[in-house]
Amino acid sequence: xxxxxxxxxxxxxxxxxxxxxxxxxxxxxxxxxxxxxxxxxxxxxxxxxxxxxxxxxxxxxxxxxxxxxxxxxxxxxxxxxxxxxxxxxxxxxxxxxxxxxxxxxxxxxxxxxxxxxxxxxxxxxxxxxxxxxxxxxxxxxxxxxxxxxxxxxxxxxxxxxxxxxxxxxxxxxxxxxxxxxxxxxxxxxxxxxxxxxxxxxxxxxxxxx
Amino acid sequence: xxxxxxxxxxxxxxxxxxxxxxxxxxxxxxxxxxxxxxxxxxxxxxxxxxxxxxxxxxxxxxxxxxxxxxxxxxxxxxxxxxxxxxxxxxxxxxxxxxxxxxxxxxxxxxxxxxxxxxxxxxxxxxxxxxxxxxxxxxxxxxxxxxxxxxxxxxxxxxxxxxxxxxxxxxxxxxxxxxxxxxxxxxxxxxxxxxxxxxxxxxxxxxxxxxxxxxxxxxxxxx
Numbered sequence: 001x002x003x004x005x006x007x008x009x010x011x012x013x014x015x016x017x018x019x020x021x022x023x024x025x026x027x028x029x030x031x032x033x034x035x036x037x038x039x040x041x042x043x044x045x046x047x048x049x050x051x052x053x054x055x056x057x058x059x060x061x062x063x064x065x066x067x068x069x070x071x072x073x074x075x076x077x078x079x080x081x082x083x084x085x086x087x088x089x090x091x092x093x094x095x096x097x098x099x100x101x102x103x104x105x106x107x108x109x110x111x112x113x114x115x116x117x118x119x120x121x122x123x124x125x126x127x128x129x130x131x132x133x134x135x136x137x138x139x140x141x142x143x144x145x146x147x148x149x150x151x152x153x154x155x156x157x158x159x160x161x162x163x164x165x166x167x168x169x170x171x172x173x174x175x176x177x178x179x180x181x182x183x184x185x186x187x188x189x190x191x192x193x194x195x196x197x198x199x200x201x202x203x204x205x206x207x208x209x
Numbered sequence: 210x211x212x213x214x215x216x217x218x219x220x221x222x223x224x225x226x227x228x229x230x231x232x233x234x235x236x237x238x239x240x241x242x243x244x245x246x247x248x249x250x251x252x253x254x255x256x257x258x259x260x261x262x263x264x265x266x267x268x269x270x271x272x273x274x275x276x277x278x279x280x281x282x283x284x285x286x287x288x289x290x291x292x293x294x295x296x297x298x299x300x301x302x303x304x305x306x307x308x309x310x311x312x313x314x315x316x317x318x319x320x321x322x323x324x325x326x327x328x329x330x331x332x333x334x335x336x337x338x339x340x341x342x343x344x345x346x347x348x349x350x351x352x353x354x355x356x357x358x359x360x361x362x363x364x365x366x367x368x369x370x371x372x373x374x375x376x377x378x379x380x381x382x383x384x385x386x387x388x389x390x391x392x393x394x395x396x397x398x399x400x401x402x403x404x405x406x407x408x409x410x411x412x413x414x415x416x417x418x419x420x421x422x423x424x425x426x427x428x429x430x431x
Contacts, residue, residue, distance in 0.1 A: 055295050057431050075297040083295060087288025093227035105216055106296060131227075 006031050007067055007186060008053075008155060014061035015048050022048055023209055024061070030155075035177070035187040035200050040209030046190040047085070047159055049209065053188055054083040054157045066155075083157035088144040092133035096124060096143050099132055103147045118146040123172060138165045145173055148180070156180060158189040174199040213298045214306040221310030231276065235315045236322060239272035243326050254331050261330025262340050262391030268326075269319050269344060270380050273351045276315050277376070278369045280307070280359040281426070290363075294430060301419035308356045308422065309349070316348025332391075339394045343387040346407040353418035354379050360425035383410060 006029035014024040022045030030036050038046045051057040053064060055071050055078065063070055066077040090099050100115050119125045122142040127135055135143065141164065148156055156177070162170050177187055181203045195204055225231050246264045247257055284290045293300055323344055327337040358376040362368030390403040 056291055078295055078297040081295070083291070085288060085291060087286070087291065089288040089292045091224060091283075091287065091289065093224050098223070102216075102220055103292075106292075106298065 004031050008188075009065045009068075010053070010062065011065075012062035013049070013052065013059045013064070015045055015052060016060045017045075017048065026062070026209075028207055030186050030188065030205070032184045032186060033181050033203055034205050035181055035189065035195075035203045037195050037204050037206050038188065038190045038209060039206055040190075044209040046209060050083070050085070050157055050159050050188065050190060054081065056083075080153060081155040081157060082148060082153045083159070084144050084148070084161065085159045088140060089147075090132045090140055090143060093131060095129050095131050096135065096139075097128040099143060100146055104150065107150055107152050109150070118149045119143075121149060121176070122146045123168075138169050141165050142169060142172070145176060149176070154185055156185065156187045156189075158187065160190055160192070162191055162193070178203075213302040214309075217303045217306030218310045221307055222313075225310070225314050231279065232314050232318070235272040235276040236318050238275055239268050239319045240322065240326065242268040242271055244329065247329055257330045258332055259395070261327065261332045262336065263388045264330070265323055265326055265340060266344075266347075266384055266388045269316070269323075269348060270351065270377070270384060272319060273315050273348065273355055274373055274376065276311070277355040277359045278362075278372055280311055280356060281363040285363045285430075290426060290430060294427060300423040300426065304356065304360075304422040304426070305353075305415070305419040308353050308418070311356065312349045312352035316344070316352055320344040320348055336391055336394055339390050339400060342404070343390045343407065346404065346411055347383045347387040350383055350407075350410050350414040351380060353414040353422075357418055357421045357425055360422045361429060363426070364429050383407065386410075 008028075008030040010026065010028045013026040015022040026049070028036065038049060040046050048057065052059045058072070063072075065071070066074060066081070069076070071077040089103075091102075094102070096119060097112075097115050100118060101110075101112070104110065104115060116125060116128065119128050122145055124135075124139050124142050124146070127139055127143075132140060132143065141161075145161075161173055161177075165173070178199045181187060181200070187200075187203075195201065243265050246260070250256060250260075281290065284293075293303055320341060323340055324337050327340060332340065355376050358372045358379075361375065362372045365371065386403045386406040390400045390407075393400050393403060
């Protein structure tokens with residue numbers, strides 16, 4: 001659908017860390033059903049760009065628009081977007097189900113059957129009552145992704161979503177991402193391997209930093 | 210469950226009951242600090258009675274301070290803070306819920322326990338209630354103001370000392386009126402002035418501190 005207007009637009013972004021300019025005059029546009037793959041070497045500013053797009057940091061120059069409105073202090077953007085960074089926001093003391101239930105309640109939903117459904121979808125329903133510190137790294141990753149399944153999120157911002165998980169897990173996460181895109185969602189992600197041959201290949205837009 | 214304050218308050222309690230050391234440690238610290246004084250001072254009932262209220266107040270301040278450093282640490286380390294920062298819910302209200310949960314687990318608990326300590330200092334019954342009232346009105350401010358310092362130092366590795374340097378001077382007014390209440394009532398004077406002052410500081414911290422905490426978190430996480 002090339003004639004559809006872009007939902008996420010960034011214009012003239014510049015990011016300076018100390019003395020070094022990581023990127024400048026960077027522009028991008030993302031439409032529904034597109035997945036933006038940010039490609040670059042270590043230290044090229046991928047994570048910085050993702051933090052700027054998710055609204056955690058401000059760009060030194062330029063601005064980001066969500067449906068033609070700046071994302072700064074924009075409740076609609078913060079409602080419709082979510083991010084998973086290197087840190088997953090999971091509490092060690094709580095069980096998998098409790099962790100997920102909190103993020104659901106944060107969105108104003110309180111439905112235990114949905115919690116189970118999301119956990120089952122990520123293949124970790126049998127871990128529902130384990131505290132998160134007893135989950136393996138891959139299971140934690142899946143739990144973090146279970147949060148994304150809430151339909152309220154249109155834009156997923158994922159920093160290296162495929163790191164540290166096995167082949168099955170990767171397949172599962174690719175499938176979840178594909179479903180999200182097919183339902184009109186958008187994804188911005190970084191990844192070290194090429195994604196052209198993955199399930200997401202048909203939706204990819206690459207951005208070289 | 211659509212109320213941000215209740216949502217975060219409940220979540221903190223859930224976490225504290227899983228990790229009971231956060232509940233027990235400040236209380237133990239409070240009791241031990243206060244009990245050091247009767248042991249180290251001359252065994253004169255009159256002296257203990259006169260300094261008791263002040264000692265209990267200082268112990269409460271130190272116990273609160275001890276528990277502040279970990280207030281946002283875990284949420285920062287596991288990325289939960291970043292999720293709240295990019296959420297449309299009011300960060301200030303959420304942090305007020307967190308600060309009140311902190312108070313329930315430290316200040317309120319210390320207040321409930323303080324009458325027992327008063328006995329070791331031979332403080333007369335009517336002044337026990339004065340101390341109790343003072344702590345009840347003063348400790349919520351300690352948690353709310355302390356949370357600002359905790360938010361400012363959350364990214365530092367050894368922020369504890371800096372936190373103490375930032376926060377302890379801000380506790381002085383509360384300490385003056387809180388401990389002053391007991392001296393005042395021991396002399397048979399009216400304590401209404403101190404009560405109003407503590408209430409005013411409580412109102413001020415309830416209305417302003419949540420925004421300061423939210424602002425401090427936004428500034429430090431960036």
